[in-house]
Amino acid sequence: xxxxxxxxxxxFGEESISQLGECCARxxxxxxxxxxxxxxxxxxxxxxxxKSCLNxxxxxxxxxxxxxxxxxxxxxxxxxxxxxxxxxxxxGIGGGSAIxxxxxxxxxxxxxxxxxxxxxIDKIKxxxxxxIMVPTTAGSGSEVSQFSIIIxxxxxxxxxxxxxxxxxxxxxxxxxxxxxxxxQLTAATGLDVLTHAIEAYVSVAATPLTDVQAxxxxxxxxxxxxxxxxxxxxxxxxxxxxxxSLQAGLAFSNAILGAVHAMSHAVGGRFPFSHGEVNAVLLPxxxxxxxxxxxxxxxxxxxLLGENTSGxxxxxxxxxxxxxxxxxxxxxxxxxxLSEMGSVEEYIPEMSVVALQxxxxxxxxxxxxxxxxxxxxxxxx
Amino acid sequence: xxxxxxxxxxxFGEESISQLGECCARxxxxxxxxxxxxxxxxxxxxxxxxKSCLNxxxxxxxxxxxxxxxxxxxxxxxxxxxxxxxxxxxxGIGGGSAIxxxxxxxxxxxxxxxxxxxxxIDKIKxxxxxxIMVPTTAGSGSEVSQFSIIIxxxxxxxxxxxxxxxxxxxxxxxxxxxxxxxxQLTAATGLDVLTHAIEAYVSVAATPLTDVQAxxxxxxxxxxxxxxxxxxxxxxxxxxxxxxSLQAGLAFSNAILGAVHAMSHAVGGRFPFSHGEVNAVLLPxxxxxxxxxxxxxxxxxxxLLGENTSGxxxxxxxxxxxxxxxxxxxxxxxxxxLSEMGSVEEYIPEMSVVALQxxxxxxxxxxxxxxxxxxxxxxxx
Numbered sequence: 001x002x003x004x005x006x007x008x009x010x011x012f013g014e015e016s017i018s019q020l021g022e023c024c025a026r027x028x029x030x031x032x033x034x035x036x037x038x039x040x041x042x043x044x045x046x047x048x049x050x051k052s053c054l055n056x057x058x059x060x061x062x063x064x065x066x067x068x069x070x071x072x073x074x075x076x077x078x079x080x081x082x083x084x085x086x087x088x089x090x091x092g093i094g095g096g097s098a099i100x101x102x103x104x105x106x107x108x109x110x111x112x113x114x115x116x117x118x119x120x121i122d123k124i125k126x127x128x129x130x131x132i133m134v135p136t137t138a139g140s141g142s143e144v145s146q147f148s149i150i151i152x153x154x155x156x157x158x159x160x161x162x163x164x165x166x167x168x169x170x171x172x173x174x175x176x177x178x179x180x181x182x183x184q185l186t187a188a189t190g191l192d193v194l195t196h197a198i199e200a201y202v203s204v205a206a207t208p209l210t211d212v213q214a215x216x217x218x219x220x221x222x223x224x225x226x227x228x229x230x231x232x233x234x235x236x237x238x239x240x241x242x243x244x245s246l247q248a249g250l251a252f253s254n255a256i257l258g259a260v261h262a263m264s265h266a267v268g269g270r271f272p273f274s275h276g277e278v279n280a281v282l283l284p285x286x287x288x289x290x291x292x293x294x295x296x297x298x299x300x301x302x303x304l305l306g307e308n309t310s311g312x313x314x315x316x317x318x319x320x321x322x323x324x325x326x327x328x329x330x331x332x333x334x335x336x337x338l339s340e341m342g343s344v345e346e347y348i349p350e351m352s353v354v355a356l357q358x359x360x361x362x363x364x365x366x367x368x369x370x371x372x373x374x375x376x377x378x379x380x381x
Numbered sequence: 382x383x384x385x386x387x388x389x390x391x392x393f394g395e396e397s398i399s400q401l402g403e404c405c406a407r408x409x410x411x412x413x414x415x416x417x418x419x420x421x422x423x424x425x426x427x428x429x430x431x432k433s434c435l436n437x438x439x440x441x442x443x444x445x446x447x448x449x450x451x452x453x454x455x456x457x458x459x460x461x462x463x464x465x466x467x468x469x470x471x472x473g474i475g476g477g478s479a480i481x482x483x484x485x486x487x488x489x490x491x492x493x494x495x496x497x498x499x500x501x502i503d504k505i506k507x508x509x510x511x512x513i514m515v516p517t518t519a520g521s522g523s524e525v526s527q528f529s530i531i532i533x534x535x536x537x538x539x540x541x542x543x544x545x546x547x548x549x550x551x552x553x554x555x556x557x558x559x560x561x562x563x564x565q566l567t568a569a570t571g572l573d574v575l576t577h578a579i580e581a582y583v584s585v586a587a588t589p590l591t592d593v594q595a596x597x598x599x600x601x602x603x604x605x606x607x608x609x610x611x612x613x614x615x616x617x618x619x620x621x622x623x624x625x626s627l628q629a630g631l632a633f634s635n636a637i638l639g640a641v642h643a644m645s646h647a648v649g650g651r652f653p654f655s656h657g658e659v660n661a662v663l664l665p666x667x668x669x670x671x672x673x674x675x676x677x678x679x680x681x682x683x684x685l686l687g688e689n690t691s692g693x694x695x696x697x698x699x700x701x702x703x704x705x706x707x708x709x710x711x712x713x714x715x716x717x718x719l720s721e722m723g724s725v726e727e728y729i730p731e732m733s734v735v736a737l738q739x740x741x742x743x744x745x746x747x748x749x750x751x752x753x754x755x756x757x758x759x760x761x762x
Contacts, residue, residue: 002397004392004393006390013382013383014383016383213593
C-alpha cells in the first residue's frame with residue numbers, strides 16, 4: 001500500500017507570532033489579505049503583529065466579516081476584496097472558520113468559478129498563492145490540514161474540500177493567542193481535537209506517521225484539557241493543548257477522519273451549532289459503533305487516556321476508553337445530547353443521507369448503512 | 382522558545398517507487414539528473430523506474446561515479462554533467478552518500494562557487510531546483526533532512542551543510558529497495574538510525590514534534606534491526622526499519638544531532654570508514670558521557686528499547702539502556718572498537734579539534750571540552 005504524508009512548515013512556541021512579517025517576506029508576499037476572526041480584533045497581540053508587518057514594508061487588507069461557521073457568501077465577499085486590493089498572499093488568523101475561509105479565498109483567487117465546483121477530493125487545478133495560518137483556538141487543525149469546510153448556504157450543506165493545495169505554506173502556532181478564550185469555547189475546541197485524534201487513529205488510512213501524532217494528541221488532551229478549561233491563566237495547559245491540536249491536525253490531514261465528522265458536517269450545514277460541541281456529542285456513540293472494527297486500537301486509546309486496562313479483555317479496555325471520553329466531556333461542561341442545542345429530530349433522515357456522502361465517511365473503520373447513521377443520530381438526540 | 386519543524390512530502394510503502402515519474406512531472410521536471418549508488422545499477426526495480434520515466438516523456442542523465450563517503454570532487458563532476466545536459470531537477474537514489482551528493486549538485490546548480498562556501502548553517506541564498514530522493518538503505522535519513530555532508534578532500538574534513546533549502550521536495554521510501562543489502566550494511570545503517578534517534582531525542586533542540594518521531598524510531602530499531610540483519614527476505618523487518626529510518630530522519634533534521642555525529646564526521650573526513658559503524662562504536666561512550674545531562678530521557682530510552690526498568694532509579698534505568706545499545710551492536714556483529722577499522726590513534730588530537738567545531742556539537746545535551754572529546758575517542762579505540 002502506498003501512503004503519503006504532507007505538512008506545512010510549522011513554527012510554534014511562545015512569541016512565534018512575532019515571525020509573521022518575516023514569514024510573509026520569505027514566501028514573497030508584499031500585499032497580504034488577512035482573514036481574521038472578529039472576536040480577536042481587540043487583542044493587543046494582533047495590533048503588535050499588524051504593526052510589525054507594516055514595519056517590514058508589507059501592505060495588508062483586513063477582512064473579518066465572518067460568522068460561527070464558514071459560509072460560501074463570506075468567501076465570495078472576501079474574494080472581491082482580495083481582487084480589488086490586488087493582494088498576493090492570504091493569511092488566516094482565528095479559529096477553523098477564519099482559516100477555512102482564508103483557504104477558500106486563496107483557492108478562488110487562482111481557480112475560476114464558484115467554491116461549489118471544488119467540493120470533494122483533488123478538484124483544484126491551478127496553484128494557489130502563498131498561505132500562512134495562525135490558529136487562535138486549539139482547535140481545528142486547519143492550519144496544517146488539506147481540508148477546507150465551507151457551507152453551501154443554498155443547499156444548507158457543509159462542503160468538504162480536500163486537496164494538497166490547501167495545505168498552507170507556513171503554520172504559526174503561538175499559545176499566547178489561546179489565553180483569552182471562554183471556557184465553553186476551550187471545551188468545544190478541545191473536544192474537537194480529541195475527535196480529530198481518535199478518528200485519525202482508527203481511520204482505515206492511518207499510517208505509522210499519523211499514529212504517533214494521534215497518540216500523542218490523545219494523551220495530551222487527557223492530561224491538559226480539563227485544566228485548560230478550568231483557567232484562562234494556565235499557560236502550561238494552553239501550550240500543551242496547542243501542541244495537541246497541531247498533532248491531531250497532522251494526523252487527520254493525512255489519515256482523514258470518520259463518521260463523527262461526516263455526521264457533524266451534516267448537522268453543521270443545517271444548524272448554526274458549534275462544530276466542536278456536535279462532535280463531542282456524537283463521538284462516544286460512534287466509538288461504540290466502531291469498536292468491533294479495531295478493538296486493539298480502542299484498547300490503546302483507553303491506555304493513552306490514562307486508564308488502567310490490566311486484567312481487562314481488549315473489548316473491555318476499549319469500552320473503558322469510551323467511558324473516559326464521556327466523563328471528560330461531562331467534566332468540562334460540554335453538551336451531552338443534540339437536543340440541548342436545538343430541535344434536530346425531523347432532519348435526521350435528510351442529514352443521514354448527507355453524512356453518508358461526506359468525504360470523511362470513506363475512512364471510517366466500520367462499514368456503515370443509512371439506517372445505522374440514522375440510529376446513531378437518534379442515540380445522540 | 383520558538384521551534385520549527387519542516388519536512389518534505391513523503392510517499393512510502395511497497396511499490397511507492399513506481400510514483401517517481403509522476404512525482405517528476407508534478408514538480409515540473411522534464412530533464413532530470415539522477416545521482417545513483419553504483420551498487421544498485423543492476424537492480425531490476427531501477428530498470429523499471431527508469432523505463433517509467435521515459436514513458437512519461439522525461440529525459441534523464443544517470444550519474445553514478447560515487448565512493449563510500451561523498452566527496453567534493455564527485456559533486457564537481459556531477460555538476461558539470463548536470464549543466465552540460467541542461468537538467469532541471471535532481472533525483473538521488475541510494476544511500477546517504479548518493480543523496481548528499483545529489484543535494485550538493487542541486488545547491489551548486491543555482492548557487493555559485495565551490496561547495497566549501499556553504500559549510501555551516503543557512504549559507505545558501507538562491508532557491509534550488511526540485512529535488513526528489515529515494516533512499517535504498519535504512520539509513521541515512523538524508524531523504525527528509527536539511528543536511529548534506531560532503532568531504533573536503535583537501536582538508537580531509539567532512540563538511541556539515543545545513544539549510545532548509547536542502548530539504549527535498551519529495552522523499553519516496555519503498556522497502557523493496559532494501560532487500561538486496563548485505564548484513565554488514567544493514568547492521569551499520571540500522572545503527573546509524575538508532576544514533577540519529579537517540580541523539581535527536583536528547584538534543585537540546587528536541588521538541589514534542591521531534592520526540593514522537595525519535596521515540597517511535599528507537600522502539601522500531603529495538604524490535605526489528607536484529608531480524609532485519611538476520612535475513613534478506615524478512616520483508617516485515619525491512620519495512621519497519623525503513624519506517625524507523627524515516628522517523629529518525631524527521632527527528633534529527635529538526636532537532637539536529639550531538640557529539641556522536643560531530644566526532645564521527647571528524648573520523649569520516651580522515652578515514653574511509655563506514656559512517657554507521659563509526660557511529661555504532663562511539664554511541665555507547667557518548668551516551669555514558671551525556672547521561673547526567675538528562676537522566677529521565679535516558680531512562681525513557683531504556684524503556685523504548687524494551688528494558689524493564691521498574692524498581693530502578695532513573696540513573697540505573699539510563700545505564701540499562703546504554704547496556705542494551707552495546708548488546709544490540711554485538712548481536713548484529715558491528716565493530717566494537719575504532720581500532721578494528723584502522724589505526725586512528727595518532728589523529729585523535731586533530732580529529733578532536735575538528736569534532737568540537739562541527740555544527741552537530743552545538744545541540745549535544747552536555748557541554749564538552751577538547752580534553753573530553755579526546756578522552757571519548759580514546760575510550761572507543
